[in-house]
Every structure is written in C-alpha cells, then in structure tokens.
Amino acid sequence: MIELSGLTKRYGEKVAVDDLTFTVRPGVVTGFLGPNGAGKSTTMRMILGLDHPTAGDVRIDGRHYHELPDPLTYIGALLDAKAVHGGRTARSHLLWLAQSNGIPAHRVDTVLETVGLTAVARKKAKGFSLGMSQRLGIAAALLGDPRILMFDEPVNGLDPEGIHWIRGLMKSLAAEGRTVFVSSHLMSEMALTADHLIVIGQGRLLADTSMADFVADNAHARVRVRTPDRERLLDALHRAGLTAQDAGDGVLEIEGDAAERIGELAAEHRIVLHELSVRRSSLEEAFMRLTAGAVEYHAHQAPPAAPWGADSRAAASGTGGQAVARTSAEG
C-alpha cells in the first residue's frame, strides 16, 4: 500500500505537486493519469525518496522509503528506462542491484526470463533499443520480488507485442495481490489495464475512482435513428415517453440505451427504420473534459466538440488522447 497525505512539491514559483492525498491499494492495477506535466513523475520520485516533498508525507506500507530495509524487496519501480550504465551488461546491471539489496543472485536469471531478455543477458545495455531498456527496467523492478510495483509510462516506446505483454504482466502482478501503480497520459491505455484511476492535473487531484464508476459516469449512451416515416416515429416515441432530438441529416437522437425499445416500437407501428445504432461518449473525451482546465500546453486546434463517439472502450483505444500532448509551445 502507498499512502500520500497532503504531498506537495514546489520548484520556486512552480507548484509541481499540489496537496495530493490518496491511497494506492493492493490487488488492483491503479492507473495514475494526467496530461503531460501534471506532476506524475514528480509524485513517483517523492514516493521513492528521490525528491523531497515541500510539504506532506508519503508512506510505503506505513514507512518512509528511507526507513525500508533492502527497499527493492518492498517496492520495485521503473522510472527512467535509460537510467542504466551503458557499459554494463543486462546481467551485470541486475547482479549489482541484487548484491546491493541483499537479493539472492538466482533472482537475476528468473527476472531476465520473465521479461524475455535471457538471450541478450550478456549484451551491453548501451546497444539496447528503448523496448529492451524498458524490459530491463522492469526486470530491475521485479528483482526483489516486491509487494509493490510502480511503473512510469511503461508502454512508451514499446511495439504492439511489448505493449500487450506489459498489460498482461501488470494484471497478473495485481492478481497475485501486489500493489501496482502505473502512470500514463493516455486514457486509452488505462481503460485497458487499470481497475482504479487516480487523475491529476497541474499537480492537483481531479479524480480518485474505480474504472467501473468512471465508465458508468462518463460513457453515456445515445440512440441514433433514421426513418423515412419521421412524424409517425416521433409520435410513437412521444407516446412511449421518449424524447427525441433532431441531429440533422434526417437523424433523430434519443438519450439512453433504448435501442431495443425503439426497435420494438417501430415494429409495432410498422415504421421502416434505415438506421438504429447506439453511440457512447468515449472515455478519452471524458478525460479531456476532466483535465481541460489543467493542461499545461494546449494544442492550437480546439478539442473535438461533439461528445458522442463510438463504443466507449473501442473509442478509448484510439488515438484521441494525443490531443492533450504538448505542442511546439513546449520549447
């Protein structure tokens, strides 16, 4: 368990992390979501004692990081995949970590196997691709067989096979009862892996909710209907207590997930339908609305105005989240 209480970090005038209070629990994957610059990495660095809080407190199973004996056996983390001495082989990097943390050497081969790096174990890290470096970083996090794991943007730079593998790994670690805390700036990624969501923007807590509740609250459904017999359908809908809105191009839209009812009404009144479909707002759009006031660098174009996309999970796996990425204004 990771417990944050009023955690705050200021860099001069800049408040990178602003009074964060939340708990990351075992047995589930907790997604740590926020636009670029929201303060995710700074929060994770404070959890690991790499940055000192300006105010507040963070504890790992009730203790500060520096109070943990052999910390890698309590919490393993992937923060920066390239933070490895390039002249070391994958194996010697892990052996050095194991020795300095009282971890038996046989764990090195076990974790190399787990992350699929056995074949390149004796190759120098400087020749590794970003994907291989990510896997080496994950091997280091797993080395001490810790109950708590923390990954900062672990799918960055991975190919589809690597992304699929890491999603499975996170879920299986949580299923073993471990605490899994993973950051991302993409709702689409979290929608596929996280059971619980912590959303931050400009260092502040915006949401602390289960994924199921987030979906229920944000993935509203709306039925689209097209018919050549518009007046009769409107009349039938009205008598059934359903309110339709004109969506242009001959399309009527009805709030809620009432497609079956509308199809049955149409059949009952022998009304021909040319279209009957359900639209759900995408989770990516819900995330963008939630963080709209807290994005550090906006793209020049406005975010999509229409709140209704395709099926929520399917749409969430698209690329919509890119719209909150930093622009050239970042420089």
Ligand SMILES: Nc1ncnc2c1ncn2[C@@H]1O[C@H](COP(=O)(O)OP(=O)(O)OP(=O)(O)O)[C@@H](O)[C@H]1O
């Ligand atoms: N050492 C530092 N000195 C000054 N400002 C910093 C420092 N580290 C981070 N910041 C600022 O604090 C804010 C939060 O940064 P942080 O890297 O924690 O965000 P993030 O959510 O991890 O973003 P990203 O997804 O882009 O990595 C940013 O505005 C960043 O510029």
